[in-house]
Amino acid sequence: MKVSYFPGCTLNTTGKGYDNAVRASAAAVGLDLVELPEWNCCGATYPLIVDNMLELAAPTHILVSAHEQALDEGHEAPLLTTACTTCYNVLRRTNHFIRNHPEERERVNAFIEKEYAGEVEVKDILHVLRDDIGFELIHEKVQSPLKDLKVAAYYGCMVLRPPAEVAYDDPDNPRSLDDLMAALGAVPVDHPHKNECCGAYLAVKAPDVTREMAFTILKSARSSGAEAVVTNCPLCQFNLDRRQREMTQFHAGFAPIPVYYFSQLMGLALGLDAGAYGWERHYVDARPQLRALGLWNG
């Protein structure tokens, strides 16, 4: 199945390991991710003021590229996916806006000199894996199950809110990442902060505040019995992983916990070569845990 793929800026830089793992894992389960021949930044936040035409131009341009690619290369249907939840949120909401506001759509089209009316379907990569590939099929392809590793799935905000525009899962009790982990042989543990904000870009202004927000999430995961956290958002991964260094100073008894990208665990479970999955970029080194479980010998 051919699907247009938008990596976005983070997966092209600090999240390169996540990107490598996404592409390899997708290919291994029959999902052919075709990178857009031409793409630009999505803007990294959905514009919230009413007069937002200029900010919608960049994400609309990406949607146009996906539409053109699907037509040029003969994809079954114009479908665009991304593994960056922020990009997903921006692209999905922009598409929703374009579909539902004919007058504003004309203005955006005039500005970028294209004709686009929302023909592309925008889906998060987990949504594609769940509904178009199927976790059962993924389960059948598992070579080395994750040895009952107890993982707390963390979804963040961007694939859940606002629900009417972006959610493909229950916004109060999402299951898709938990179910994928179960399919890979891990044991997902339920915890109450799986959909609570990590602070996102607030990290550039108030890192002490995001440290406390991340601490609340990790504490909740730990007290629910998790040995690791898994996420599908590159900014959440950073906020949860990076701030642990300071947490050990501010919170007595805090025990660091590895924060994986879902695709890293997926690639390992599928028996792929995980050498380029960016392990060296983790602040809490995940490799000792993987070695202890016999899942990694690199």
Added chain:
Amino acid sequence: MRVRLTAESVHSELVRRIEEYSGQDLMACYQCGKCAAGCPVAFAMDMLPSQVIRYAQLGLVDRLIESKTIWLCAACQTCYTRCPKGVDLSRIMEALREIVMFEQGSHINYDSIPPEELAEWPQQAFIGGFRKYAL
């Protein structure tokens, strides 16, 4: 705390601009407080999210302009998701940031960011953060 209300402040140009930029009806809020109860950043705020909309309803915009709260909202949309009246408070926060920045300029000091942090941060944190805190 004593506040003085006047018809002029309740119907001021600034209140009108908040409604225009955000596209939200401030008077739709009946102060149930679900936004403040669910806000994951409330612990660090000097004014609760529900108070932000209350001050705006009363036209006490000066207090909003001075508040730290509008800079701490990360637009996670938990408030909007839970609001029984469908008020998108994150849009009101964005309108307030825009109004303050039009007057005062960008609200982030690039020089205060340690270079070693700059080298580590994901690109989306810069782009998202700078779009929210800078003109």
